Amino acid sequence: MSVISVDGVTKVYRVRNRKKAQGEKGKSNSFNWLTRFRQYQDIHAVNNISFSINRGETVGFLGANGAGKSTLIKMLSGILVPTSGNLEVNGLIPHRNRMNHAMNIGVVFGQRTTLWWDLPLNHSFELLKVIYEINPQDYKETLDWLVDLLELELLLDRPVRQLSLGQRMRAELAAALLHQPQVLFLDEPTIGLDIAVKQRIRSALRELNRKWEVTILLTTHDLRDIEEICQKLIVVDKGKLMYNGTLHNFREQFCDQRVIRVALQDEKIAKQLAADPPLEISHAEQDGPWVALYFNRIQTSAAEIASKVMSQFAVMDLVVEEPSIEKTVTELYRGV
Ligand SMILES: Nc1ncnc2c1ncn2[C@@H]1O[C@H](COP(=O)(O)OP(=O)(O)OP(=O)(O)O)[C@@H](O)[C@H]1O
Numbered sequence: 001m002s003v004i005s006v007d008g009v010t011k012v013y014r015v016r017n018r019k020k021a022q023g024e025k026g027k028s029n030s031f032n033w034l035t036r037f038r039q040y041q042d043i044h045a046v047n048n049i050s051f052s053i054n055r056g057e058t059v060g061f062l063g064a065n066g067a068g069k070s071t072l073i074k075m076l077s078g079i080l081v082p083t084s085g086n087l088e089v090n091g092l093i094p095h096r097n098r099m100n101h102a103m104n105i106g107v108v109f110g111q112r113t114t115l116w117w118d119l120p121l122n123h124s125f126e127l128l129k130v131i132y133e134i135n136p137q138d139y140k141e142t143l144d145w146l147v148d149l150l151e152l153e154l155l156l157d158r159p160v161r162q163l164s165l166g167q168r169m170r171a172e173l174a175a176a177l178l179h180q181p182q183v184l185f186l187d188e189p190t191i192g193l194d195i196a197v198k199q200r201i202r203s204a205l206r207e208l209n210r211k212w213e214v215t216i217l218l219t220t221h222d223l224r225d226i227e228e229i230c231q232k233l234i235v236v237d238k239g240k241l242m243y244n245g246t247l248h249n250f251r252e253q254f255c256d257q258r259v260i261r262v263a264l265q266d267e268k269i270a271k272q273l274a275a276d277p278p279l280e281i282s283h284a285e286q287d288g289p290w291v292a293l294y295f296n297r298i299q300t301s302a303a304e305i306a307s308k309v310m311s312q313f314a315v316m317d318l319v320v321e322e323p324s325i326e327k328t329v330t331e332l333y334r335g336v
């Protein structure tokens, strides 16, 4: 059953065209009235997008800077009103039922804080308990679990302003989850974080999804977030939907290339293979005793390549790699 439904949604921002506005200064009043319309420019940040997300799904939302991701997350959170189209989250229209909607969702914006800057972290949590009317028993259980999951024990007495970015992001995530929302919207939750904190946040999100069946929609520029957390992928470009489906199908549809890496006895033999690979190999790269052999998965299979190489060389080790979605997405953005 779909928990998020986005149907033909468009968001147009009207911005003032400053250059024109200045150029029009000093003209007569009636002319000014006419040209006022021309002093604005419409930006189609989200352009007729439709998709739906089922309960418990984890979906990554990808797109270049300015593609419209944050705008869509803001509409789904009820902060922005769509220009046209219909949005529904948990059966509610976000911008029309803002209070009830807020009870069902958790939101984290990586670049903003929702915590009280000067208060110790546990006071912020106490305030959220009151705002969301969480009963004391649920509050205690959820908080204990989140403190453990996100390693917050030693931070609870510290004012939020003293926390490092990584510590604050873990706290933000806990704050967004205290009322046990069914849906979680995350806008670049791992931005600027070191690899250890990213890993902690990723594993916390996987655990949340497993334990509470939380539906997660997250935007990121770090494709590892998507690979490690999400089953599904939505790609947008200039406000338009480019792809909506599973990560697996994305690879199948857009990534024709596979790579098989073989380790040979030594560098000399590796150079021989790299210089004269099987015919199906589009190109080969040698690095020490390892050779990377690239091939088109539609024309041949990894098994076929492996058996050809093994019939000629003593292979010490062999790895078949999935194509990286990073490369594919970059190409998709560039319209290759
Ligand atoms: N409040 C606003 N007023 C006018 N234009 C806006 C506003 N917010 C966003 N835009 C424009 O809408 C487009 C989409 O912006 P949005 O922030 O949704 O992109 P994004 O995909 O989140 O990008 P990023 O990866 O850089 O965060 C951009 O062209 C942006 O300049």
Ligand SMILES: [Mg+2]
Pocket: 069, 070, 071, 187
């Ligand atoms: Mg954004």
